[in-house]
Amino acid sequence: MALIMPTPIKDKKSGIYYLRVRVPVDLVAKYGQAEVSKSLRTREPSEAKERFAAEYAVVQKRWAALRAKPEPLPLKRIVSLAGRVYDNVMASLENEPGETVIWQQVQRLNSQAGTDDAKLRTVLQGSLRTLKATYQVTARFSCVAIKPLSLSPRRSTRSSQGST
Incomplete structure (x- = not known):
């Protein structure tokens, strides 16, 4: 045949x-x-x-x-993707900062994570699961807390700028 x-x-x-x-x-x-x-x-x-x-x-x-079977993403790739999402979110929020609830959640995540990268990962993993299930918009913006993995000095200023 x-x-x-x-x-x-x-x-x-x-x-x-x-x-x-x-x-x-x-x-x-x-x-x-x-x-x-x-x-x-x-x-x-x-x-x-x-x-x-x-x-x-x-x-x-x-x-x-x-x-194809789903493959786990290594942390380096997650951080890279989070950086891109962060840049896109910041660009979209330049003129319209968004709801206060979103920024309160970001500020809470930042304060929970502190400066310890391991703690930040733990906080974000639990928080993202909860946020995705309860408040989809917040889950979209919660990636802002991932940016501090680069230990940039702008971390505290970003979270305080967003609270209104």
Whole structure:
């Protein structure tokens, strides 16, 4: 039995090409569909082949991600991501500082953590679980407390600036 390679499918009525492939059997339950179908938005065969290749690569990546097991993030990566989130949050709060409740929570986390990095990690792990479950907006902004891991001198000024 020959294996048929996926290719663009042309709609008989409209002449538009589609990506149409079966979802692998092991992913049907996770993906929620047995088939992927998407318009390539072209009637040109050569353009359809190029678009098909790009879209099929996206579908393959999605399937690989569904098959992959979650991996724990090392602390260095967490701190790096927290720094990026912190920068984005600070940029968004430049004109509108946000609710007082958020900054009271950040100030509480900072005071609990002190200057000890190990204690900071413990406080943040417990706090983020609680915050995500109870107050989603606060969980988004609580990452501000992660920034002190760099031991920057601006730590105390940031938490005091936010309280209004």
